[in-house]
Amino acid sequence: MQVAVGRLSVVHDPGNLIEHRDMDEKLKVNNSDQSIWQRLLFMILFAVIFNIAEFIVLAIAVVRFSTSWPRAASTANCAT
DSSP: OEEEETTEEEESOHHHHHHHHHHHHHHHHHHHOHHHHHHHHHHHHHHHHHHHHHHHHHHHHHHHHHHHHHHHHHHHHHHO
8 A cells, every 4th residue: 555645655554654744744844943044044144244254354465465565676676
């Protein structure tokens, strides 16, 4: 005997059918649970913040390098 429950199918074990129904209900509850979606939102938020911080550090490094390069070249000319 084969019974289809949603996307799951159970063969020859009526006790197992109840377990699959419980799992299906838990899946519906977990998908609608706010904490999971809140966790996903925080993960995306922190990824965006990290990328912004990474860009700022890179921009500061480029500015510092580009402003110190002419001074280093002029100091080298004075020494010779």
